[in-house]
Amino acid sequence: MQTLCVPRGLGRRHWLALAALILAGGPASLHAQTWPERPIKMIVPFPPGGGADNAARFFGEKLGAALGQPVVIDNRPGASGNIGAELVARAPADGYTLLFANEFLATNPAVFKALRYDSLRDFAPVARVASSASAIAVHPSLPVKTLRELVALGKTRTLNYGSPGVGTGPHLYGQLIALNTGAKLNHVPYKGTAPAITDAVGGQLDFVISTAAPMVPHVQSGKLRALAVTGAQRSDQLPEVPTVMETRVVGDPYDVWYGLLSPAAVPAPVLERLQQAAAQVLQDTELKARLTKAGYELRTVSPGEFGNEIRRDLERWTRVVQQAGIERE
Template identity: 40%
Template structure:
């Protein structure tokens, strides 16, 4: 028969055992394989944008390989800064990711004075998903069939080039061109590619560093003349068009890139896991075809390589923007 003290000891022991069981259950819950619930993939631009379309390809691939839904969330505004800031402020648990293009993660820190996030500090780079090249095109009225011929024309008269807006890849492609060639061209920003083409095709502006898919049909029809692509390698969509380096401008490279990022301080094991899954996805033939249909090419690469790449892109565009005196509020 139990005495009171022995009953008390039994109760204490029982409580202690229950606590140990609860602690073990909590540890097991924390050790559950990632991911254990749906993932949000934030796109800092609206539906139908290139960033959005690439995100949906990546989201489907990740959902299939990880066994959890990957939900694309569009958070546009302020040149992509609203969506990027939302991810920078999210919990670093791997359940909120960003598909960040060149603008939000390399260019905007040098363009905007009061940015609410700093990409190099607030994000953990995972991998580069895809790249999209621009192509330097001129109206056929321009008597230049090569980049060298265009450069020789620039000191003689004022040529203009169109873009889809201040601070975008088309604008900065032109500014880098001017910087490396020590020439001048008048930048004419438009609100979108359609408006820019409406003035380029009849010759009201002479040139454009155009996104390849946007201008492809006009190049093929002869309404625009392609002089060079801005990427380091020739575009699969325009294999006959040389790169800027091949056209006589070494050191010129502009790729619109779209990378996967997590909030800073996320578990490095999660970053490596996501990196490995994306590499598998990008090697799938059907994914390569989907990207090519958008005018994009699969990128990939290690976490370390992508981290160094983002730093280099940040530094490159900071210099171009400073030298050109570009600033946005």
Template identity: 40%
Template sequence: MNFRRLTLIALLAAALPVAAQEWPNKPLRIVVPYPPGGSSDIIARAISGPLGDALKQTVIVENKPGANGNTGTDFVAKANDGHTLLLCDVGALAITASVYAKLPFDPSKDLRGVAMLAYSPHLLVVHPSVPANNLQELVALSKKTPLNFAVTAIGSAPHLAGVAVEKATGAQWQYIPYKGGSQAIGDTVAGQTQVLMNGMLATLPHVQSGKLKVLGVSKSTRVPLLAQVPTIAEQGVKGFESGTWQGLLVPAGMPAAQVTRLNAELTRIIRSPEVRERLVSQGAEVYTMSPTEFGSFFERERKSWAKVVAQGGVKID
């Protein structure tokens, strides 16, 4: 009896590492909390195939827009299946707690950063019919008649970047909120709104096609793909810099071993020549971090944007 018991215990002990290695044992979902076509969606679809190959499981990209990104984020924060991931604008997520009086989740406690993937500066663009060719002319025009400024969502990073420019220059914007970057871009291309600030990854194709006119880049230095376009800092807003950071997060309870494995695979994928070149050609920079570095970055972003939110008086009940 004792021999049989010991044998059974030994077999179970030997099986435990194998079971742990079986993750993932079903398809994974990458939830993008915005409509299709935005920067996060573009990156999610760029990495889903290679990630599926690496993990030997199907990886599905699922868009869950709503409540300025909070619907999809809350869904992932409460997921406990070990196979639901979140890919979003990390800056926007860091802003959320400062903008909303109440949230169904706590981004600092309920989510865990796995890997940073990419960064793209914001582009300040206008509909081609707007008679302005630089920031100064745009500001002067807005002071005569306030201009409709499309924002991906109230309290989003592009919205607060617009607020910062407005405060620094005296511009007069009339903010028009949307449910995501693709819708904000679409209405600006159609001329329903006149001004837009949005991530370069999703906006550059419309600049290159002539459907939008770019007046400034929100980076400390000019970007090679738009070398002729001055930065917003060059045009009088000293030190101005903002952008869209895409990263992958998981529910806080996901085991460390799975987080480590995901980070390693995603870092390899995003640095691979085919994915890197695809993103760089659209204006994004590959930007990787360890989970610990991600956590520190998120806290810095949260504190930094909290100051901008307070200065702009942006609040949602």
């Protein structure tokens, strides 16, 4: 029970106003003091075993320990992440249902005509957990050794490139390269990263854009030639490969980020506790080692900066979809 201390001489009208103000904030304040009282559900809108799922499990284990309650991973795959995102957007805003998302929050609004959630209004950023570098790699039979040479070849004939699917970051990044350089690039969508890389290795594609980790063995064996990584910094997995910015062909870096968000209406004290716990966990030496060993890259930013990154990405991909004339689904 809260005790209300009223200064001497305070009039009845002022007393009532003060009491109303305190009582209005009382439930949220009390909820924050006791939260969490039960396990927290972390929705991962992808199947088990993928990049988002693995990062979520590593991070969720440590977050649960920091909060004193288990974090339960709930995989809800389907519709390019939209099923899980909608579930969290409509969940009670009590801090017990969270979303572990990746770049789909920025790409899906650009490529889907109708979504039942708003990536910016319906979610509050908690933490940017990790990212995965992406790379551009060609079949070794293609007579190019640099990204600049690839673009030059693409101005003389149409090149086919593969990605994990329509509307994914790699698909849109290829279109961004085409828009910025005038190269003729034809997109070939696949249902996931593995089949796209398989066809690139087999010579059915001129090049592929995808996360770097699955490409590394093929690059090391000479079955693929990596021309550039798309992030702002070189990848630890492919340290000899330049970034797209180093090549001076494209000025926009791109990587696949993974992060935690809550429903937007979660009480501020609960959100702040979540953000503080997440920030603490991201400094954990063991977690950093596990993520790095699994091929993730770490770059700590504030929740506000994470939110701004989502907004910038959404604006960029919307512009690319419009300028490239990509038909929205």
